[in-house]
Amino acid sequence: MxxxxxxxxxxxxxxxxxxxxxxxxxxxxxxxxxxxxxxxxxxxxxxxxxxxxxxxxxGFINSHSHAVMTYFRGNSDDTTIKEWLFDNMLPREEFLNDEMAYYGAMTGFMEMISSGITTSVDMYMFTDSISKAAADTGIRAYVSRGLSYDTQEGWERRINENIETYKKYNNYDGRIKIGFGPHAPYTVPMEKFRELSEIINDYKESINQIHIYEGLWEKESYKLSDLEETGFLSHNVIAAHCVHADDEDIKILKRNNVTVAHNPSSNMKLGSGTAPIKKFIDSGINVTLGTDGAGSNNSLNILKEAHMASMLQKNTIGPEKIKKEEILKMCWENGAHALNEKxxxxxxxxxxxxxxxxxxxxxxxxxxxxxxxxxxxxxxxxxxxxxxxxxxxxxxxDRKFPGINKEDIYEKFGKYCDKIEADFYNYSNNLGK
Ligand SMILES: [Zn+2]
CATH class of the missing domain: 2.30.40.10 (Urease, subunit C, domain 1)
Structure with a gap:
C-alpha cells in the first residue's frame, strides 16, 4: 500500500x-x-x-441507505408513503436480480463517494451484489440483509443469505462489515426478533439495522417496549427514522444504546413528520445522518442532509436551538461512534x-x-x-473515479432501469385487465 x-x-x-x-x-x-x-x-x-x-x-458517514434503490429515483415523487411503498417500490423490486442489484449499488455508491461519503450503512436484499459493489468502488460499507417474515421458509432463507454474505464478505479489505437487518417491527413478528437475538449472540461485533416509527400509523402496530423485551435492541442497533418516538420510547432507545439515523429529506418528502432530534441529543442518544434511498430522497448527497437536518430543526424548534457543529458531529463523530470505528x-x-x-x-x-x-x-x-x-x-x-469505467457502469444501469420500467408497465397493465 x-x-x-x-x-x-x-x-x-x-x-x-x-x-x-x-x-x-x-x-x-x-x-x-x-x-x-x-x-x-x-x-x-x-x-x-x-x-x-x-x-x-x-469523510462523511451515511448511516442509512438503500444504494440499489437508485433505480427508483423519480418513480413516485408526489404520492403518499403507502402509494409510494406498496404501489411503486415493492412491485418494482420484484423485477431486480443479482446483476441488476450490483449495477444499482455501484451507481449509488459512486454518487455517495462524489458527495464526500466514505462510509455507508446499507440495508437491502442482494447483499452479495451490494458487498461486491462496495468492494469494487472502495467505499467503507456496513451491509445488512433486509429481513421480513412471510413464511418460516422465507424467513430462514433470508437469514441464511445474511449469514452466507457474512461468511463471504465480513471484514473484506478491513472495510466491509455485515450485520443483520430486520426491516421493521411491523414486517417481523416479535417472536422472530427473539429468535434473531439468539442468532446475533454469535455475531457480537455486528452492527444491526432496523426502521422504527417512520410513519405515525406504526404506533398502532407495535410497542417499542415489546421490541426491547425481545433483546434485539441491545445488539449494536442503528434505528432509522424514529420520527414518532415519544418520551417512553426515548428512554428505551437510550438504555439500549440505540443510535438514531435521521433522514430529513426522506421524512419530509414522504410527509412522515419531524423527528425530535434535539430531544434525542439532549437525552444522550447518539444521533447520525442518513440519505435513505434515492427512491424517497431523491439524492444521495449527505451535505444536503446536513443542510436539511439543520433547516428542519431550526424551523420547528427555533434557529438558535441547533448549531452547525452538532450537525457535522452527526455525520462524523457520532457516525463513527455508532460503528465503533476510528x-x-x-x-x-x-x-x-x-x-x-x-x-x-x-x-x-x-x-x-x-x-x-x-x-x-x-x-x-x-x-x-x-x-x-x-x-x-x-x-x-480530480472528480474522476480511478480504475472504474464509469461510462460502462452508467450504460448498464440505464439499460436495466429501462427493463425494470418495461416490466413494471406490463405488470401494471395486467393488473388493469
Ligand atoms: Zn430505509
Missing amino acids: SKIFLKNAYVMKSSDSETKKYNIAVNDGKIIKITGENDFFDENGYEIFDLNNKLITP IGEIREGYMADLVVFDLNDEEWLPNNTVKFKSHLVYNIPKKSLYATMINGKWVYF
Whole structure:
C-alpha cells in the first residue's frame, strides 16, 4: 500500500476544531502523522500531493441507505408513503436480480463517494451484489440483509443469505462489515426478533439495522417496549427514522444504546413528520445522518442532509436551538461512534477516510477559515468536491473515479432501469385487465 503525504491544505480535523494548515502523512490505510505547516517531515518514499487552496475534512458517514434503490429515483415523487411503498417500490423490486442489484449499488455508491461519503450503512436484499459493489468502488460499507417474515421458509432463507454474505464478505479489505437487518417491527413478528437475538449472540461485533416509527400509523402496530423485551435492541442497533418516538420510547432507545439515523429529506418528502432530534441529543442518544434511498430522497448527497437536518430543526424548534457543529458531529463523530470505528475525525492512528474540497470555487467565498463550517452545512458545496480518500486510497480524484469505467457502469444501469420500467408497465397493465 502506498505512502501518501498531503501538503499545504487547510484541515478541519473534527466538528469542534478550528480549521488550520496542516500536512497529513498516510501509510497502510491510516493517518500516521499530522504536522504543522512549517514542521519538518521526511517525505522520502512518500507520494506527495500539494493541496494548496484546498480543504481536507473527515469523510462523511451515511448511516442509512438503500444504494440499489437508485433505480427508483423519480418513480413516485408526489404520492403518499403507502402509494409510494406498496404501489411503486415493492412491485418494482420484484423485477431486480443479482446483476441488476450490483449495477444499482455501484451507481449509488459512486454518487455517495462524489458527495464526500466514505462510509455507508446499507440495508437491502442482494447483499452479495451490494458487498461486491462496495468492494469494487472502495467505499467503507456496513451491509445488512433486509429481513421480513412471510413464511418460516422465507424467513430462514433470508437469514441464511445474511449469514452466507457474512461468511463471504465480513471484514473484506478491513472495510466491509455485515450485520443483520430486520426491516421493521411491523414486517417481523416479535417472536422472530427473539429468535434473531439468539442468532446475533454469535455475531457480537455486528452492527444491526432496523426502521422504527417512520410513519405515525406504526404506533398502532407495535410497542417499542415489546421490541426491547425481545433483546434485539441491545445488539449494536442503528434505528432509522424514529420520527414518532415519544418520551417512553426515548428512554428505551437510550438504555439500549440505540443510535438514531435521521433522514430529513426522506421524512419530509414522504410527509412522515419531524423527528425530535434535539430531544434525542439532549437525552444522550447518539444521533447520525442518513440519505435513505434515492427512491424517497431523491439524492444521495449527505451535505444536503446536513443542510436539511439543520433547516428542519431550526424551523420547528427555533434557529438558535441547533448549531452547525452538532450537525457535522452527526455525520462524523457520532457516525463513527455508532460503528465503533476510528473514522469521522482526522487524527493520528485513525483510518485515512478524507474528503478534499477545492476552495477556488465560489461555494467557498468568503474564503475565510472561520466560515468553512458554515459553508459546509448551509451552502451544500458538492460542486467543489475534488477528491475522496478511503482506507488511504483515492477512490475519487480530480472528480474522476480511478480504475472504474464509469461510462460502462452508467450504460448498464440505464439499460436495466429501462427493463425494470418495461416490466413494471406490463405488470401494471395486467393488473388493469
Ligand atoms: Zn430505509
